[in-house]
Amino acid sequence: MRATWRVARAAVRRRKLQTLIIGVVVLVSTATIVLALGIFATVDKPYDQAFSRVNGAHLTVSYDGAKVTADQLAATGRVPGVTAAAGPFATAVLDASHVYGVDAASFTVVGRADQNGPVDRLVLTQGRWLAGPGEIVVKFDSHVRCLAGPCQMVGRTIEVKGRAPLTIVGVARSVTQSAGAWVTPAQAVALKAHDFQMLYHFADASTPLSTVTAGLPQGAVSGSQTYLVPKLEATDSAKTIIPFLLVFGALGLIVAVLIIGNVVSGAVVSGVRHIGVLKALGFTPAQVTGAYVAMVALPGLVGCAGGVVTGNLLAQMITGDLGGALDTPPADGVSLGVDALAFAGVLALVTVTTLVPALRAGRLSAAEAVSAGAAPRRGRALRVQRLLARTSLPRPVSLGLGLPFARPGRTSLTLAAVAFGVAAVTFACGLLWTVEAYQRGEDRADFAMVVVDTQPEEPVGGGADPNRPAPAPAKTGDQAVAAIRSLPATVKVAAAVLKPARAAGVPDAFRVKAYQDGLTRHGYDLADGRWLRGRGEAAVSGEFLRTAGKKLGDTLVVEVGERRTSLHIVAEVVGDSDEVITDWQTMSAVVPGLLSNFFEIVVKPGTNQDAYLHGIQEVLGERLGIGIRGGGTPPVLVGLISVLTLGLAAVAGLGVFNTVVLNTRDRTRDFGILKSLGSTPRQIMVLVLTSMVALGLVGGLIGLPLGLAAHRLVMPMAAEAGGVRLADSYLLVFGPVSLAVLVLAGVAIGALGALIPAGWAGRLRTATALRSE
Amino acid sequence: MEPLVQLTDVRKEYGETAALAGVTLGIRQGEAVAVMGPSGSGKSTLLNMVAGLDRPTSGSVVVQGEDLAKLNEAALARFRRRRIGMVFQFFNLLDDLPALENVILAAQLIGTPRKQAQARAMELLTELGIADRRNAYPAVLSGGERQRVGVARALMNRPALLLADDPTGALDSQSGEQVMDLLQDLNQIGQTLLMVTHDQRLASRCADRVIEFADGRVTEAVR
Numbered sequence: 001m002r003a004t005w006r007v008a009r010a011a012v013r014r015r016k017l018q019t020l021i022i023g024v025v026v027l028v029s030t031a032t033i034v035l036a037l038g039i040f041a042t043v044d045k046p047y048d049q050a051f052s053r054v055n056g057a058h059l060t061v062s063y064d065g066a067k068v069t070a071d072q073l074a075a076t077g078r079v080p081g082v083t084a085a086a087g088p089f090a091t092a093v094l095d096a097s098h099v100y101g102v103d104a105a106s107f108t109v110v111g112r113a114d115q116n117g118p119v120d121r122l123v124l125t126q127g128r129w130l131a132g133p134g135e136i137v138v139k140f141d142s143h144v145r146c147l148a149g150p151c152q153m154v155g156r157t158i159e160v161k162g163r164a165p166l167t168i169v170g171v172a173r174s175v176t177q178s179a180g181a182w183v184t185p186a187q188a189v190a191l192k193a194h195d196f197q198m199l200y201h202f203a204d205a206s207t208p209l210s211t212v213t214a215g216l217p218q219g220a221v222s223g224s225q226t227y228l229v230p231k232l233e234a235t236d237s238a239k240t241i242i243p244f245l246l247v248f249g250a251l252g253l254i255v256a257v258l259i260i261g262n263v264v265s266g267a268v269v270s271g272v273r274h275i276g277v278l279k280a281l282g283f284t285p286a287q288v289t290g291a292y293v294a295m296v297a298l299p300g301l302v303g304c305a306g307g308v309v310t311g312n313l314l315a316q317m318i319t320g321d322l323g324g325a326l327d328t329p330p331a332d333g334v335s336l337g338v339d340a341l342a343f344a345g346v347l348a349l350v351t352v353t354t355l356v357p358a359l360r361a362g363r364l365s366a367a368e369a370v371s372a373g374a375a376p377r378r379g380r381a382l383r384v385q386r387l388l389a390r391t392s393l394p395r396p397v398s399l400g401l402g403l404p405f406a407r408p409g410r411t412s413l414t415l416a417a418v419a420f421g422v423a424a425v426t427f428a429c430g431l432l433w434t435v436e437a438y439q440r441g442e443d444r445a446d447f448a449m450v451v452v453d454t455q456p457e458e459p460v461g462g463g464a465d466p467n468r469p470a471p472a473p474a475k476t477g478d479q480a481v482a483a484i485r486s487l488p489a490t491v492k493v494a495a496a497v498l499k500p501a502r503a504a505g506v507p508d509a510f511r512v513k514a515y516q517d518g519l520t521r522h523g524y525d526l527a528d529g530r531w532l533r534g535r536g537e538a539a540v541s542g543e544f545l546r547t548a549g550k551k552l553g554d555t556l557v558v559e560v561g562e563r564r565t566s567l568h569i570v571a572e573v574v575g576d577s578d579e580v581i582t583d584w585q586t587m588s589a590v591v592p593g594l595l596s597n598f599f600e601i602v603v604k605p606g607t608n609q610d611a612y613l614h615g616i617q618e619v620l621g622e623r624l625g626i627g628i629r630g631g632g633t634p635p636v637l638v639g640l641i642s643v644l645t646l647g648l649a650a651v652a653g654l655g656v657f658n659t660v661v662l663n664t665r666d667r668t669r670d671f672g673i674l675k676s677l678g679s680t681p682r683q684i685m686v687l688v689l690t691s692m693v694a695l696g697l698v699g700g701l702i703g704l705p706l707g708l709a710a711h712r713l714v715m716p717m718a719a720e721a722g723g724v725r726l727a728d729s730y731l732l733v734f735g736p737v738s739l740a741v742l743v744l745a746g747v748a749i750g751a752l753g754a755l756i757p758a759g760w761a762g763r764l765r766t767a768t769a770l771r772s773e
Numbered sequence: 774m775e776p777l778v779q780l781t782d783v784r785k786e787y788g789e790t791a792a793l794a795g796v797t798l799g800i801r802q803g804e805a806v807a808v809m810g811p812s813g814s815g816k817s818t819l820l821n822m823v824a825g826l827d828r829p830t831s832g833s834v835v836v837q838g839e840d841l842a843k844l845n846e847a848a849l850a851r852f853r854r855r856r857i858g859m860v861f862q863f864f865n866l867l868d869d870l871p872a873l874e875n876v877i878l879a880a881q882l883i884g885t886p887r888k889q890a891q892a893r894a895m896e897l898l899t900e901l902g903i904a905d906r907r908n909a910y911p912a913v914l915s916g917g918e919r920q921r922v923g924v925a926r927a928l929m930n931r932p933a934l935l936l937a938d939d940p941t942g943a944l945d946s947q948s949g950e951q952v953m954d955l956l957q958d959l960n961q962i963g964q965t966l967l968m969v970t971h972d973q974r975l976a977s978r979c980a981d982r983v984i985e986f987a988d989g990r991v992t993e994a995v996r
Contacts, residue, residue, distance in 0.1 A: 382869065382910060389874045395881040406869060673865045676826060677879045677926070678854025680847040766826040767817075770865060 004287045007278060008294035015295075018263075021658045023299035023306070025259050025651060026350060030307020031314060032647040034342045038315030038334035051227065054121040055084060056175040057199035059209060062091065062108075062223040065194040068216055073198050076212040084201040086119035090185060092193035094160055109136070110179040110197055111188025119199040120176050127154035127170030133187045136166040139180050140173040163191065176227050195222060255420045255648055259655040260350055262413040265357040266662040275361045285362035292358035293351060300350035304343050312339065314643060381405030396683040399674075400690025403663060411695065414659040418699025419706065421652025422746040426707025427714070428645040429742065432638065433733035434715050438726065441574040444523035444600075483619040484599060489607040494522055495596035497587060501580065502559045503548070510544070510578040512560060516596060518583025527725040528552055529571040532583055539571035539581040542725045547577070556580065558590075565590045572725060649749060656692055656753025664688065664761045671761055672769025681762035688758035689751060696750020700743035707742070708734065775838070777802045777934060777965050778823055783832035785818050785989075792818040793829070794989035800934075805956075805966035807976035810986030816969040819986070820936050823967060824857050825849040837933050854883045858927030862939035864919040866911040872922045873898065873907035879929040890929075897925040901955065917948025924955060928964075935959065937968040941975050953978050 012019050050056075063073055070088045077085025090111040115122045115129040115137075122129075125140045138153060157165040166183065178199060183191065200212055209224050278288055315334045384405045388398040404411040484493045496515045503510070515522055521531050527542055529552045538556060545551060556567045558580065567582055575581070588594045603612055664671070671684050679687075712731060719726040734742075776799035785793040792815045800806050808816045821827040822834050825841045834841045837856055844852060853859075858879075866875045873894055880890035898904040901921040911919055920940060927935055937956065941949035949972070956979045960966050970976055976983045985993040 382871070385869045386871065386874065389870065389877070390887070392887070395878065402869065669865065670867055673867060674878075674882075675850065676824065676853065676859050676861075676865070678850050678852075678857075678882050680850040682847065683850075683882075767821040770826075770861065 004283075004290045005294065007283075007291045008298065011274070011291065011295040012298050017661060018266075019299045021654065021661065022260075022263050022296055022350075023303040025263055025654050025658070026300050026303025026346060027306040027310065028647060028651050028654065029255070029260065030304050030342055030346045031311035032644065032651065033346065034308055034311025034334055034339065035314045035644070035647070037338045037342060038311065050175050051231070054123065054175050055119055055201055056227055057086070057120045057178060058202045058205050058207065058227050059200040059212070060120075060176055060178045060225045061198050061200070061209065061212065061221060063088070063196040063198065063216075063220050064222045065090075065196055067218075067220040068196070070196065072216060073196055076198060076216070077200065079212055079214075081202055081204065081207050081211050082200050083203050084118040085198060086117045087198040088196035089198075090188040090193035091179070091195045091197045092188060092191040094158075094181065094191065108179050108197075109181045109183055109188065109191060109193070111185040111191075111193055112179075112182045113185055115172070119201045120174055120178050122172040122174055122182070125171050125173055127168070129170055129172075130182065130184050130187075131169070133184055133190065134164060134167060135169045135183070135187070137170040137172050137182045138168055139177070140171050160191070176225075255417050255424075255651050255655070257349060257353070258413050258417045258420070259651055259658070260346075261353045262410060262417070262655055263658050265353070266410060266658060275364055279364070289355075289358045289362035292361050293354045296354040296358075297347070297351055300347060300354075304347050304350075307346065308339050308343050311342065381408070394686075396679065396687040397690050400687040401694050403667070403687070403691035404695050407663065407666070410659055410662065414655055415695055415699050415702070417652045417655035418696055418746050418749050419703035421649050421749050422700045422703025422742065423706035423710060424648040424652075425645055425745045426704055426742045427710045428641045429738065430707065430711030430733055431715065432641055433738075434711070434726070434730050437730040437733055438574060438719075441525035441727065441730065442576075444575075478596075480596060480599060480620055484601060484616065486619065487612065487615045489603045489612050489615070490601055491604055492602040494520075494600045496598045496600070497584075497591075497594055497596055498598045499560050499587070499591060503556050510580055512558060512580045512582060512587060513598070514582050514584045514587035514594075516584050518581075518585075522600065524571075524573040524575055524581070525727045525729065527572045527574055527727050529569075531571055532581070533570075535583060535586045535589075536566065536568055537570045537582065537586075538567035539573045539575075540569055541575045541577050541579065542572050543577035544580070545569070545572060560587075560590050563590045574727060649745075652749050653753040656696070656750050657757060660688060660692055660754040660757040660761075663691070664757050667761075668764060668769045671764050672766050675764070675766040676770060684764070685758045685762040688761045689754050692750035692754035692758075693747050694750075696746040696748070697743065698746075699750065700746025703746055704739065704742050776800055777804075777837060778967065779833075779835045780819075780822065781833045781835075783819075783822060783829045783834060785815075785822065785827065786830045791989050793822070795832070796989070796991060798984070798991060800965065800967060802933075803960075803963050803965055804982065805960040805980045806968070807980035807983045808967070808969045808986055809971065809973075809976055809983060810992075814986045815989035816986050817938055818989075820938050820967065820969050823934070824859060824936050825852055854879070855930060856933045858930070858932035858935045860920070860923050860927050860935065860937040860940045862942040864911070864916075864923045864943070866919060866922055866926075868911050871908045871910050872903065872914065872918075875911070875922055876925045876929055879926050883930055885930075893929060894925065897928055898922075901925050915948065916944045917951050920944060920948065920952050921955065924952070924959075928959070934965050934967065937966065937970075939970050939972075940968065941970065941972050949975070 073088040076082075077087070092109050092111075094109045113130075115124065122137075124137075127137070130137055136158060153168050153171050156168045158168065159165045166187070172182065176199070178197065198212070200207075202211075205227070209221070213221055275288055275292075278291065283291070312334050381402065385402045388402045391398055393401070404415075478495075481493050481495050484490055494515055494517065496513055498511050498513050501510055501512045518532055519534075524531075524539065529539075532539060538558075540548075540550075540556075548556070550556060550569060552569055552572060554569050556569055558565055558567055565586060567580065567586070573581070584594070603609075671679075671687075674684060674687075675681075715731060716726055778798070778800040780796050780798045783793050783796045784791060794815075796815075796819060798819075808819060810816050818827065822829055822841075823836060825834075825836075825844065828842065836852070839852060839856075841849065841852070866872075867878070870878065873891070876894040876897060877887070877890045880893060881887070885893075895904060895907070898907055901924060903918050903921050903925075906914060906918055906922075909918075911922070914922065920943075924940075935956075940956065941952050944952060953975050956966060956968070956975075960979060960981075966979065968975065968980065984991055
């Protein structure tokens, strides 16, 4: 045992480069796996963890105060199966708009004395909890973006018709999204709250509503929501990325297996002579096998440990950003279970991969092993070599093209690694381009670079700056269009009206948007259906359809102010989830004397945006919401994709590097012969590079369709998971140039991986090389 | 007449060890010189210096008026292509190529068109009596046949100087005899020859001059 260990240690020290390659490949592979697994865990777990931390409500039920009493409701919190209950809380619907500087219609206010409590403890993200009447805590909404910079909610006031204004003293996150805002119970009474809310936490999360409502008068329940709805909302965007992470994870694993197999078997093959010497000294087959397994397992162990640490660091960096970007609570990092799984799994993989060639090494006869390299080898792929020799290609090139055929096993593994590397790069590019195309579609940047909302920013807010100049007199829609057109940088203006609205069966408030020219598409991409052709038709986003429980062809009864109209949904568009688009005539029938209050403007390329916005303010007056479209792809997504792609490409490149190192070692004598015949170092480099560039090209040609297929398959799945239907055009993101460039990615992986060892081969000392066996 | 090869006070050191310890030697055009000596005496190092495969630590090596110290790696490679032919103890043929392709390879490196290179290679293989083995791979050739392929390859570009590193060292006596005849014939038609050998018979049969080497120095010029 001691001798085996000594031999293994000596081999590790002697083969520094091989040891380093094994270590680095295992490290990068493990890190990629830990990162991918860590991100999977991030997507789901934080919500569950947060839910458990604050004892979220499995069921939130609204009761009609006219039908049940508070005592009756309190009793529902004690029925079997309920482990905790909160309430009854008095609730009221507060009508206000532009509370956050953006449109809002009405929201539910709950009278709640305590921020904490047995169920759904609220987490303050800004300010403090309620201290008395006249104060309000609003819910945290990650989608709220103020038009003029970040929203500072605390200190603002909300005016409610006919009542004293409420001052926002805090912003809180409710994991079960049980309310839009909270006031003290006394304030709730002052707001004429006449309904109730109960929050239930069950032993069994799937307990039905009837468990708590049995025995209550009919019609007592005015609404209910299970925790699955807010959970879905919170993890929706995160879930969208699961399919592509799965693809990355799978590709990472495949590439890691291939490279580890290639590296390890190469290490054994290149040490055959050494095996013969060991056997001649009296090592048993088991000892030889043990020495080889240990030789690979040592750097493998270090690589695994390093990979787990690196993967954790990367996962921490990325999942932190990811959580923030996707509105999930911050993740605790990669769990120990994932770490242990990745560590043990990769180490087992390394060991099993080593065992195959190591057992072969153990079975080699001593004589055969000792003489390895001394006797002339039988040539390999002789027909190919002969054919290549007869071509008119420069000899270093034709020799290089023949090189991969000499070791078909090694070549196949390297080829597969390059192919999967290219597939990963292709998939990543497709993913990014599709997301960008979707983003462009959603932003409609070509049609609405600048949007001007002439509705006052804070019509009900009391926080108006007294020093602010008096608002300019309102302009009619036509006047505003004329004023905007008078600006030299304006190319095109589309005038529309935006009105807050509600609809039966649609949980959230939304806006109806009607263009003066409603039959033009205004840059909206159609995911399904057709554009508006006449009165009474509507186009909505996929997300709106999902949350409203509607489908194309359904009718939506929209309530604008006191009046109602029925809209026939004819189009699913890529657009805002809280918008229903219809035509001007339909809206005019609902709101007589309709005036445009919203303008989408295309400006000349190169226009100074600040100067243009200033110009708009000059001609339309100050009380405007002005925004510039084009948020682009979230940097965290770009970062994540880049890290995973680079990781996979680097591992594939390392595979090539390893192959070329092994090939160079195998071919040292041949290179010496060629140099003795007059080959220049550059010609040797060309020979080696040609072999890998050719391999890279073939890998690219194999990997490209794999990546394209993965993109075609996964993107619609990812979109569907996020409640979005992708227009076909968003999947057609690869042009001939990008396809050619992606095939060349294989060439790049091959060339970059081979560059350093090719240089070594070129610089080989001829005299030494000729003595090599 | 200026010698074809002139080594002047050539030293080659590997760390503390001197493989060549100040060798001065001239070889005339058409001469056949054999260098003999025990293993590790520096014979092969001397051959490597003349072939431009290795560079001296000090001193100069001039071949056909070309000071090898002044040539960079690429220029040295071009020098070898045109002016040097090498024959090795263990043949150093490329195992993946048949005999004919091994021979042609040398000509292809200097850009000789394939047809012309093939004609020349066939001419050499015929002269050396192994034309019928042209499509055989090294692994199936006998030692003598392999060495004749090696000689054919070395002569492919009509080198000014043929270097042979123990050309009979790995051959049985019959094959060794054939190679000796071959080298003798070549020298008789004017080929300059520098061989390193342990084989006394080769030296006495083929060389005009035999030089004894020990500890990196010329100890005796026997003939």
